[in-house]
Amino acid sequence: MRLPSFIALTRAYRRAHFDYHTPPSVDVVAKGFDAERFVERLAEAGCQAFNFFAKDVFGNCYWDTKVGNKHPHLDRDLLGEVVDAAKRRGLRVIAYYNVMDLINARKHPEWRHVGHPAVPGSEEEYICPNSPWIEEVFIPELRELARYDLDGVFFDFLYMRQPCACKWCRESFEREAGEPFPERAEGRGWRRYIEWVRRVNDRLVETACSALHSVNPQLLVAVNWAYTPRQPGEPPECIGYLTLDVDETRCPVLEASYHAKYFDGLGRPFEVMITRFLRWWGDWGLKPLEQLLAECASIIANGGACNIGDHLYVDGGQDPAALELMSKAFKFIRAREEYLASSSVPYVAVLLSAASSWAQGRLLADDAPLRGVHLLLLESGVHHDVLLDSRLLEGLHEYRLVIVPSQRVIEPEFVDALREYVAGGGSLLVTFDSSLTDGQLGLGELLGVELESEEPLELGYIKPLDPGLVRGLPESPIFVRGKFLAVRSVEAEVLAERLEAYRPPRTGLGYEDWLGAGYGSPVEEGAAPAITIARRGKGVAAYVAADIFRTYYSYRSWAIRRLVRNLLDLLIRDKLLEVEAPPTVEVTLRRSGQRIIVHLVNWQASRSPSTPLMSEEVVPVPRVKLRLRLERRPAQVKLVPVGEAQLEWLYEDGWLEAVVEGLKIHSMIIAELAEGEGGA
Template sequence: MSTNWYKQTTRKIHFDMHTPESVKNVGRDFNPQVLARSVKEARAEVVCFFSRCAYGWSYYPTEVGLPHPHLTRDVFGDEVKAMKAEGIRVLAYVAIDNIPTPLAGKHPEWCNHQPDGTPRTGHGSGTLVCPSQFPEESLIPQLCEIARLYEVDGFFLDGVYQYFNNVCYGEHCRQAFGRDIPREPDDPNWRAFRHWQVQSIWAVLGKAAEAVAQVRPGCVLGVNWLASTRWSVPPPEAIGYLTGDPPLHNCTFETAYHLAAWAWREQPADLMTERMLHHWQDFTCRTPETIETEFATGLAAGGKLFIGDLLQPVEVSPDLEVMRLVRRCFDFAAQRESLTKNVHSVSDIAILSSPETIRQRGANWTVDETPIRGTYLALIENGLTADVLYDGDLEENLSRYKALVVPEQRFISRKAAHAIQQFVEVGGGLVVIGAIPECVAPTEPDSAADASIFEAITGLADEGEYPFNLGYLLLRGTSAEGFWRDGDDFRPAIPVSGKSAKVRAVKAETLAPLTAPGQTYQIGALPPGETMDSPALTLHHYGKGVVIFCALPIATDLWRRGNPGAKYVLQKMARRVTPEFGVERMGPSGVQVFRSEGTGKTVVHLVAYTADRRTERPQIVESPPIISGVKVKLLDSRNPITIHVEPGKTMIQAKRDGRYLIVEPPPFVLHTAVVFDWK
């Protein structure tokens, strides 16, 4: 088995160039050597370059697909040669969701069909593809053609989400599913269909990865957003790397959040940030400080780096001013790359994102990520480390964590439930928020779901949910009075938007009761009202583990409304079930901590995020301040040989506090890393 070169390569650049057939003279003024030299001067190690765009046109003389009708030369092939001459690896960009009209006319069986049988319109004049037939009969053969003709190192596939956004009702898809495909939003078969859809598409993409590796050994294949939290299904083993291009609202958070679901896996991963301010249709340039903050986050989280830019189709030439910006950001990254070699990321807390939660979303195929994001935000702002796991991950991977948070997951798989039960029995901490999860297999109807496992784990009886859309948590005078931010002498009422779970304490201890909303006044205001018999917060000991339950949807409310009280409660719940953490950051909540382990060393990264005051999106970092007074608390009984800070290799000392080492790194801007050498 060949080594995955992607794991050892950090700096990559992608050039977008989706070109409709109305554009003439594609590649006429292209100078491949100029582009290759500019990429090398920017210090990129890999370039992702178009071989097939979202309109379905190819940029080389293909016999499988269709070349762009106004292609003047082998744009892709000439660029591959030029990049190789400069020692730069090449990923072939391939859009997989659209075919041009001539191809659709020749192969109607490759088209995505609407319920009435008509082909579904795609980009430009093209047609969206059938996800059951097109990949096998056209996509994989074209990938193999590219791998055979050109010295490519890998593929970047884009557009798989269109297979899910636009359900194909063609006969081939219906036969493959084995029954009628759901149409109405309330059809009970949506969960079974979406499960079949994921399994079949994951399988064909894994087959594609195996096929290109067979044609060109060492060639890796990645798919934009495959195995992300929107699906919450682990990737096929054959996939070479995980990647995604997030919206640029706050790409620092997006980078950390998505790598929390990816960086701990076997496949290398990255998030494709962009030099553009407003995504792929914008030529406004972002500030280098914004990109550097994202780069620092990516490296600290255990990921690789990817930056996107735009090329115009006649010149196919880079903007040299933009390339200078890229060079500055890659210089920043290169100073820190050695910290990421031969280490793996380690986190203390796992957050569960279950694909079974789409049962609550009708025809929608995406997991509601809101509670996952809210939980992750609360934990990292509290100085803790966290990863995101899916149902399919728990059996093999949950034991490496100290605690698990299950945030507002009404349904989870039966296998995941048993893994959680075993985890808590042997001493793992568990936080359950917003609902008592019901266990169900992917192909079972909702009516087969059963809450008994989680009723036993939490020591509660599930009695449904309350009808009101606002609940209150009053901490003063309860056993949960400490579930607020340290240092404050006040405990205000905590309103939480959304429906609260109605539970009855069977074996669990009630820490605080639920308070219903009172009578409306103040043009719609709902103050605290009657205190209910039902608990809002409970504590239960199950086996050797500690379990805390919150009936209110605090994770969602934190993400949607920025509710600080909800955040404090969630943070204290996590700390209550976890006796000790491998690493903690003490200091400003805007500094995120990451930990990685290697042979003979521990690396603790600190990344500061300080955006501008503008309330609109996207967030911009322009004048990052000097950060001081941050401390790192590392759980390790060993005494290090040396401790130094990077960049710069400044030596520092640690204080011993029992099993903990406490260090305070010197003031820094954006990023620093503390390296504990144990050899």
């Protein structure tokens, strides 16, 4: 019996995507494509589900459409052939649909996105989703597409990518907002415009789902990059699964981990798409195998399915070496598949405030503080979840520590919840401008500090005072190449002081503001609080006056990481998991029934003068040691996959102590508990 799409795709950890953006002028389109052989090779490689093109970026359709623009040189129903071949072999097919539709944008200039005059670079030649294109092209095409025996539809660019001031956007905004369209990218009017864009994006998803589900209610709908930290929000019920192709231009392994961790917290099935390329989509080079495996490992360690992207050749042929690479990655995943269906064990939570993200006045929010805290915790061996505020609110009291990393807008309901959480015994860490509004810190009373000035200070130093903070640090103050807020302690203990950075008098001479000519030296006079802690009820609330996590993301100071790690040791009073490993090892803790799973992912970059950062050969870590709190002795402890590394363990005084030797890329410590026993 064929499983419903939702169940089947949830169980499919091995997926592929094949780009086939082919300009209308190409006359060899699909001339070398054999649908039966294509699907047969995928099945042999171990693929379970794949995305295949229905409509490309140009607006070409690859099915026998009566309403859209079929590729002028395509004389076959390419999508139909692939769907039929896939169903015969039990593979799942997701149709790829690109919303930009450049052909219709040129054919109907009145439908085009025009950008916004106050936002340089926002002009591009593609369809505006507020134009009549939605009713005249989009909905009819989707209803036609839904008649195929598909498992789902993957949408690319189903949201407003840039601000737009076209006729349709102006009229729609003014009608809904009841005020003039904003001509400047600032102020109240612009914030209202960003709120309106968010509603437009939500309506686009609802429109797409409605059109597809009116024909086939079982179709799964996924929207690339929707509901990510840069466009946060609760996915609607009509979304079948979450997806994004991570930005591989910097550090693909880190990107994969960050987004998988955030998606995992939204409680929906999800995939993370990576590619087989050296330089993301605009490339044909092969990524090293061990690099690809490390990316897959980071995804599955955080609860996701892996989708590996490739290009078809212009005539529809495939690169056999790319398929072989994919096959090896699928084999790697399959060896671990039995233990992947699981959920994250609550321990440390990182808050993402949706209201704070949208209040920035950007279509894509700046999430650097969240990326920074994720990176720092990862490199410190601290298992954590990155959670939307609405999600964290549901399980707040399950976490031993909550971190609020420069989230300027905190909803009043959540402020109240944090007060209750700390009073009940929870630990809270707040940084920089979190909850800052109207010259006050909304969490100030809880933190025991008051704001002295809303104007941030550029550069400074943190000088630890508490003995617990100085462990492993140099005697000199720690340079923070980022911003501070000036605060005073009211009811909090000062654990570290802020020292200002010296600024020489300006005379107009060159190099006066160079951080090497006196500028930036620490000034001992006038020290102010940098790190404080307040005891509230049974819990504690700590505050860091620096934008410490944003700074770490851009500056990567080992001393900052050690300082924060020491602070975490003071705040997490009831440890669940302790890890001794180099910063190259990512650790996640998950659970499935009576099974506790500790994922260990190892990766290091090769020397490179530029990004993206890659590794041709991952060097094994000689020894990883960890301690995991378990209420009772486990019935069995093993390392999976067998034979790739060595495990020694013992259980004593409520702790499982384990040592893994020779960790290569990914191993899992599996602790099987007897029925009815407690655990992590």
